[in-house]
Amino acid sequence: MKQFNCEDAAWYRAASLMERIAVMSLEAPSNVELGRRRLQRWRMESPFTDEALFTERLARDGLNPDDFCYLLGQSAPQIPQIWLGELAAAYNNCGVEDITRLLSLQHPNLGLLNAIAPCIRQGMMQLRSGVDSLQNIPINISNIDSILLQGLPEQLLFMLHPTLVLELNVARLQGLLTGDTAEARFSSFVQRLQTVEVRLTLWQEYPVLARLIIEEIQRWVTTSLEFLQRLGDDWEEICRQFQPDNPGKLIKIQRGAGDSHHGGRSVFILEFESGWQLVYKPRSLAVDGHFQELLLWLNQQGTHPPFKTLQILNRGDYGWMEFVKAQKCTVPEEIERFYQRQGGYLALLYVLSATDFHFENLIAVGEHPMLIDLESLFHPRSHEATATVADTLDREMMADSVLRVGLLPQLVWGNTQAAGIDLSGLGGAAGQVTPERVPQLEKTGTDTMRIVRRQVVLAGSQNRPTLNDREVNVQAYTPAITQGFTDVYRTLLQHR
Template identity: 45%
Template sequence: MTARQELLGTTQTNCHASGVTLAAWLDELAGAAQAPSEVAQDDESRTPDALGLLALFAIPIRDGRKQLCAGLRKLRLHCRKLPASDPVLESQLLNHLYARLKLTAERTLALELQVASIQGELHGDTPAARFDSFTARLRQPAAALAILGEYPVLAEQALNCINQWLRFSLQFVRHLAADWRRIQQTFRVPAEVGDITEIQGDAGDRHADGKAVILLRFASGFRLVYKPRSLAVDLCFQELLAWCNTRGASPPLWTLRALDEGDHGWVEFVQAESCETRDQLQRFYQRQGLYLALLYLLQATDFHFENLIAAGEHPVLVDLETLFHERLPGTASTPPIRGMSNSIVSIGILPRVSYYEGFDKGVDFSGLGASIGQEIETPTYEFQAAGTDEMRLDRIEMHTLAGNHRPKLTGDDVSPGSFAAEIQAGFTSMYQLLQQHREALLAEEGPLAPFAAVETRFIARATQIYGLLLEQSFHPDFLRDPEARSQWFDQLWSQAKEAVGLQPLVAAERAELERNDIPLFHMRPGSTDLWTARGERIANFFPQTPLATVRQRLATLGPDDLARQTWLLQAALAKLQQAPPVALVDLTASPLRLDGEEAVEAAIAVGEQLRALCWQDDEAAGWLGVQQRERGWFVDAIGLEEGGLLEVATLLVQLDRITGESRHGSLLAKAIRSINRLIQDSPQPLPGDWRDRAETFTAMLPARQEPELRRETARMTEVMKSTAST
């Protein structure tokens, strides 16, 4: 069996209906290998030096480029309104291809470079000369066949990359040509806009056959955003903003211009700008509060700092595909955890530190809390000494970069912690506006109804998980062995064992990752179904429609919910506020003096506040609290640490004793049941003082108590005896 036959048999895809084929590539290499020469090039191909390590793919790059140029020439025959020259389109789009191929192949080819250097197979007196010797070697047909034979998955993925790039590039240009007249009308494009001078590709993750957001710059400076998805949800949201503005949203919210073309669309580019006055800063954060309330109603998520632009006094949301988001079905959790996941905290705007498994220092990527210079502990690697035979992959320190999500004051940074009052005022204002117009929002012809049929995105897992899996799948070991790479993606099942809602999605996730795409799932607010990136339907994935969930949330807007959300808002913003100097005070020097009646009233007020902030269902109850880690304070469910939930339950018992009433019996029973579940699920033994705490709690209970509370307390006592450490 020849190297060509073996390679074709190893790879999963031997040819494509259109585009560059593996068979043609190998045939040309095999034919050229009969004569000692480099791979032939046409005059317009990049030189071997310019391609660098990508010289291995000179043939399919050349063929892909030829097909791109042919497609552009064909398009010119039918459309003369394309605002770009073919040379600019070709060069800009080719840069996208080179960037993609480097991510796929650079690690493996750098390894082969090191091997050849160590074995003394390269020529030249300098590291750079020896690097050039290696790239020239990559163009030798016999050497190319040998490398491709050793790394059959590399050959397959390189072709997949080239063909995805070719299809998407031609699709983008066709859309630009077909839509240009409507683009001019929608975005009021000036007549002197000029031609396109820059095409910034991969302005986001690649999904669904290599598609990604593209940013365009024209000669006049005009900019435009292309999105390879329906923008129907974006238009519905802009109409909802206008609806809120006409009903008194103050200060009014900016409505963004967008053009929806069904399977793709165009959005105005939002330029980050500074505020000129403090009044503008205050209005910015008031609007941020308005958005928080509106996004809370719409059950939005994933509004991290990259999805928010500070355009002067206007915060602008630039990615709206995660409205009407649903929780993953079958995910077990406690009432406070569910409450937080369905609260304003889950939107992604409020400060919240994300912790990666196995690392101590979290990172805040939120729309309000993200800041420059945060250390990212997850391993990050970068090539050093590129362009030489000393090229190597070294681990580097990574820190978060500056974003455009925070407004500046005349160019200077300003802490959002100084504007907590404005954020809260805006939130309360929009919350009450939505509550006031509840019936209009719920009406069949109301502003929520059009969302029913639009396409939104369901985030099954954090995109970082997919990104890390995909990045590591290009390790040389996995590019040698298709089976090993396939088994690498089996890690998707580990999380799915506990999160059973993921199990129906794993096959689609694997298929997308194996095609070098970030998995993508779509939903429609008016349906319980879920769709994969390839259009496959997973029927009845959700227990109810996302639109029904939002309608239920709208129906529950009221004082109790507002109190809980306001507490979460204040707790999250506390992370951004400048803490006053710590001063120890002797409380015994001037004790608070209350008479009996005042003390009882104060105790009742404390109890009512605890009841208002409690998250409960029919079985369990709990509270959220502010806790501390290395990077500051964060909101989380109160657990077993330092007494935690048991201390809250003890306080409620004390309040009942003070007031002489049994006001909290049912709530106490649910809280103790939650404690029992936490103890059973805890991997660590409880500290010895837990037994003392439990005995104190039991001793404080009244002689007459509800049967449910008596049962749960007796169960807790038994659990204490069996699990508490000495």
């Protein structure tokens, strides 16, 4: 059996620039021609085609172009890499393992995870070991894997697809697959990924991908244990604050309900046996809490329809938030008040220098638009040194207008073939077609699977109100939006 060798030069290719600089020696041998070729490839990538920007980037790491070229031509030095130890441990403890024995996920390409089955198993073992030391967690420990694994296999497949689709087609052309049908030959490829030799050969050819996979699984373990610890520590306070009616055990987690930050941490939507739901956010909710206080103050001052507030439990570096569920309107007056509130929000967010309030950052709850992501309040303005006078003027006009908030309809991502699409908080209608072609899998589950680029239809979100399950025309409510904006803006002016 092929042996795992941590000193193999192949793994050096996964070392980051900072890791290489840390052990760099200008006295070590370097292949000058190889370094020049690699440097040329770097310089072909934007924005490094710009000499000044490239030099500035190198200077941040204490390098000049000559040193960088010399570094690129060096062979593999001994660089301690934590991820490599994790990969070695997973590899040395693995056998011929079928991913379907680890995961119950229904996915046409699930078998491709055979390539990293030992890494997934190792991560699951580390998670279970960490859970053993936790207490007061409202969760059935026997179901811990199925609950916490939700979302991880799909993310790993997303990372693996480009490489494994290529390797699948290479294996087909080389005649390495068996079977009379395209589906059977795909199964043959999946079975090959269970063998130790094929796995090791694959990762030695793609060491950067191996590192990314290991680090993604480690982030999953770390963030999962951190979440469970926080849930256990706060459970009594959560029950006091939100007063759920006998919530029961945690049965489901929806990961990635927002952007990932700070080591892969993202928003979780939790569901309990009773159906009660709660939102976990791995960041301070101090701003969110103060925003609710501001809404309460506005409700006392103005003549506008009152804003609905959210329950929030801020715990410093993280917090818990009331789950918001979309609801329909049943009478036209509710639609009118919905858009009055949207106008009021537009005024408030404009004053708070907010941005990024697109269609995924608010939910229509009957006549109440609910803002569910307040990360972009008090957003600083940036200026590009290389921008033309016309570009600068255009950006400054946008920055000084209510368009900057992102609520008002506006087209983005336009090109010479399409005007663009509307992703605004008031827009974001379903059925829009992306101007650019995006990567999509085709012929999944066969040995001719490939990645193609094509336009996709957007599904929309829950930001637009409906009247008895029917869409309404936002343009018909322009006066309501204007009135809401005027009322709140005047109130803020009076009390500034």
